Every structure is written in structure tokens, then in C-alpha cells.
Amino acid sequence: xxxxxxxxxxxxxxxxxxxxxxxxxxxxxxxxxxxxxxxxxxxxxxxxxxxxxxxxxxxxxxxxxxxxxxxxxxxxxxxxxxxxx
Numbered sequence: 568x569x570x571x572x573x574x575x576x577x578x579x580x581x582x583x584x585x586x587x588x589x590x591x592x593x594x595x596x597x598x599x600x601x602x603x604x605x606x607x608x609x610x611x612x613x614x615x616x617x618x619x620x621x622x623x624x625x626x627x628x629x630x631x632x633x634x635x636x637x638x639x640x641x642x643x644x645x646x647x648x649x650x651x652x
Contacts, residue, residue, distance in 0.1 A: 569624035574610040614644035
């Protein structure tokens, strides 16, 4: 089992990732373990999807990343885009 997730910080930045331990990975992001998220937190989980395998999670993870931050990204994770997007 694996998870694909989207986290967001107070500046509105997103991070899309994949893990086999969602709770531990969120702690990693907020404790400075992940280089990209280290100085940009705190982070909150805004979307996650459970997958039956790591391979399935990798494929799913690439979908929102390919969307950029366009309307498809927001539609996929079920949140409203900010004004002016």
C-alpha cells in the first residue's frame, strides 16, 4: 500500500509526493527532513489517496504534477483555485 498526497503551506505553496507511511512523511516535512519543504513550512495535508501498490502511486503522483497549477490540478484534488488563476 502507498499514498499520494498534496500538502500546502501558509504561503499557498503546494508539494505533491508519494509515500508508504503518510503520517511519518508529514512529520518529516514539518521537521525539516525533506530538503525542498525544509524552510517553507509548516505544512498541512490537503489531499491524499490510498493506492494498492507503489507502482500505482507513482502513476497517480505524476497526474497532478503534469497538471501544473492549472484548473485540472485543483479539480483533481477538489479545492477551489485562488482568485485570478
